[in-house]
Amino acid sequence: xxxxxxxxxxxxxxxxxxxxxxxxxxxxxxxxxxxxxxxxxxxxxxxxxxxxxxxxxxxxxxxxxxxxxxxxxxxxxxxxxxxxxxxxxxxxxxxxxxxxxxxxxxxxxxxxxxxxxxxxxxxxxxxxxxxxxxxxxxxxxxxxxxxxxxxxxxxxxxxxxxxxxxxxxxxxxxxxxxxxxxxxxxxxxxxxxxxxxxxxxxxxxxxxxxxxxxxxxxxxxxxxxxxxxxxxxxxxxxxxxxxxxxxxxxxxxxxxxxxxxx
Numbered sequence: 314x315x316x317x318x319x320x321x322x323x324x325x326x327x328x329x330x331x332x333x334x335x336x337x338x339x340x341x342x343x344x345x346x347x348x349x350x351x352x353x354x355x356x357x358x359x360x361x362x363x364x365x366x367x368x369x370x371x372x373x374x375x376x377x378x379x380x381x382x383x384x385x386x387x388x389x390x391x392x393x394x395x396x397x398x399x400x401x402x403x404x405x406x407x408x409x410x411x412x413x414x415x416x417x418x419x420x421x422x423x424x425x426x427x428x429x430x431x432x433x434x435x436x437x438x439x440x441x442x443x444x445x446x447x448x449x450x451x452x453x454x455x456x457x458x459x460x461x462x463x464x465x466x467x468x469x470x471x472x473x474x475x476x477x478x479x480x481x482x483x484x485x486x487x488x489x490x491x492x493x494x495x496x497x498x499x500x501x502x503x504x505x506x507x508x509x510x511x512x513x514x515x516x517x518x519x520x521x522x523x524x525x526x527x528x529x530x531x532x533x534x535x536x537x538x539x540x541x542x543x544x545x546x547x548x549x550x551x552x553x554x555x556x557x558x559x560x561x562x563x564x565x566x567x568x569x570x571x572x573x574x575x
Contacts, residue, residue, distance in 0.1 A: 314520060315349060315520055315521065315522045315538065315539065315574055316349055316350060316514075316516045316520040316521070317349065317350045317351070317352060317510070317511065317514065317516060317520060317521045317522075318341075318344055318349055318350070318351050318352070318521075318522050318523075318524070318570070318574075319351075319352040319354050319507055319510075319521055319522070319523040319524070319533055319537065320351065320352070320353055320354065320523075320524050320525075320566065321354060321355060321503075321524065321525035321526060321527065321529075321530050322353055322355040322357060322361075322362065322365055323355065323356070323357070324526045324527070324543075324545060324562060325524055325525050325526045325530070325543055325562065325563075325565075325566060326353075326365065326524075326563055326566055327365075327562065327563055328562045328563050328564075329545075329561075329562060333365060333368060333563060334563050334564075334567075336563075336564075336567055337563040337564075337566055337567050338368055338369070340566065340567045340570040340571065341369055341570070342369070342370055343570070344570055344574070345369065345370060345371045349574075350373070350374065350386070350514065351369065351371075351373040351374070352373060352374035352375070352376065352507070352510050353365060353366060353373055353374070353375050353376070354376040354380065354503045354506055354507060354523075354530075354533060355376070355377060355379075356377075356378065356379050356482070356495065356529060357377055357378075357434060358377050358378065358418065358421055358423075358434050358435045359375060359377045359382060359384065359421060360421065360434040360435055361377070361434030361435075362375045362377050363375070364434065371386075372386035372387065372388075373386060374386055374510050376503065376506035376507075376510065378418070378454050378455050378497055378501060379480070379482060379495070379497055379501050379502060379503060379506075379529055380394075380501050380502050380503050380504075380505055380506030380507075381393065381394045381395075381454050381455065381497050381498055381501035382394070382454060383506055383509060383510065385510075385513060391509060391510075391513060392509060393454065394454070394497070394498035394500055394501045395451075395452045395453060395454050395498060396452050396453055396454065396455075396456065396479065396496065396497065396498055397452065397478055397498075398449050398452045400475050400478050400479060401447065401452040401453055401456065402447055402449075403474065403475070404443075404456055404467070404470075404471070404475075404496065405417075405442075405443035405444045405446075405447050405456075406443075406444065407467075407470055408426070408443045408458075408467070409442045409443050409444055411466060413426075413458055413463045413466055413467065414426050414458065414459070414460065414463050415443045415456060415457065415458055415463075415467075416455075416456070416457040416458070416459065417443060417446050417453045417455075417456050417457075418435065418453055418454050418455040418456075418457075419446065419448070419451055419452070419453040419454065420451060421435055421436075422435060422436050422437075422438060423435040423436065423437045423438070424437075424438045424439075424440050424445075424446040425437060425438070425439060425440070426439075426440055426441065426442065426443055454497065454498075454501075455495060455496065455497050456495075456496045457493055457494065457495045457496070458493065458494050459492070459493045460491075460493075461490050461491045461492075463494075464483070464484075464491035464492065464493050464494040465491045465494070467494045467496065468481060468483060468491070468494040471494075471496055477499070478499060479496050479497065479498070479499055480496075480497050480498065480499050480500070480501055480502050481494065481495070481496060482494070482495040482496075482497070482528070482529050483495075483528070484527075502529070502532050503525075503529055503530055503532050503533040504531075504532025504533045504535065504536055505532070506533075507521065507523065507533045507536070507537065508536070517538075518536050518537060518538060519538035520538055521537040521538050521539070522537060522538065522539040522540075522541065522569070522573065522574065523537035523539070523540050523541065524541040524542075524543065524565075524566055524569055525541075525542065525543075525546065525550065525554075526542065526543050526545055526546040526547070526550060527546070527547065527550060528547060528549060528550060530542075530546075530550060531549070531550055531553045534550070534553050534554045534555075535553055539555060539556065539573055540553065540554040540555045540556070541554055541555070541556045541557070541558060541565075541569045541573065542554035542556070542557045542558070543557075543558050543560070543561055543562060543565030543566065543569075544557060544558050544559060544560055544561040544565050545561035545562055545565070556569070556573060
C-alpha cells in the first residue's frame with residue numbers, strides 16, 4: 314500500500330511552460346484526501362518549492378537543492394548539507410582564475426557573477442568575484458555554472474579534483490552539450506532525501522511512489538516501491554523506472570495517480 318507520493322517539480326509536476334494544471338492539482342488533492350502524504354523533491358530552493366506547495370490543501374514534505382535541505386510537513390528543518398569549506402574555497406578560486414561565471418547559494422540567497430536575466434525564486438546579489446562571497450563559517454549549499462563553456466569547465470574540474478567530495482548534476486541539451494552544472498554536498502541527492510523522509514515518517518521505501526523526469530531523479534525512482542518516469546523523461550530515466558507514463562509532464566503524473574496507486 315502506497316503511503317507517500319514523492320514528486321519532482323519541473324518538467325514532471327509542471328507542464329512544458331512551468332505551470333501545474335488544475336487537473337494535476339485535483340489528482341494531488343485526491344491523494345491527500347485518501348490519507349497519503351506528498352513530498353516535493355526538487356533542485357529548486359525552498360522558496361521555489363513553496364510556490365508549488367501552497368497550491369495543495371495540506372502540508373507536504375519539501376526537499377530542496379536536490380535533497381541538501383529538507384523540511385517536514387510542519388516546515389521544521391530536518392537537515393541542511395553544505396559543501397565542504399575547502400571544496401567551496403577551491404571552486405571559488407578556480408572560477409575567479411578562469412573568469413567563469415558562477416551562481417553561489419548561501420543562506421538561501423543567490424550570489425552571482427554573471428549578468429544573466431532569468432527567473433529566480435531567491436533574493437539575488439551581484440558580486441564581482443566568487444571569492445567575495447566566501448565565508449568559512451557559512452559555506453554554500455550549492456554552486457552552479459550556466460552556459461556550455463562554464464558548465465563543462467566546472468564539471469570536469471570537479472571530477473578531477475573533488476569527485477569524492479561533491480555530488481554533480483548536469484543539465485544537457487539533446488546534442489549532449491552543457492546547459493548547466495550544479496555542485497552540492499556528496500550526500501545531497503534525491504534518493505537519500507527520500508530515505509530520510511521515510512525514516513521520519515516510519516514508513517518503508519516499498520510504500521512510496523516516486524515520479525520524475527531527469528537523471529537527478531533516478532536515485533529515488535530506483536529505490537521507491539513504484540518508480541515512475543513521465544513520458545518526456547530522458548531515456549536513461551525511463552530505463553531506470555518501473556513504469557513510464559503514456560503522457561508527458563503533469564499529465565503523466567495525473568495518469569500515474571489514477572492508474573498505479575490501486
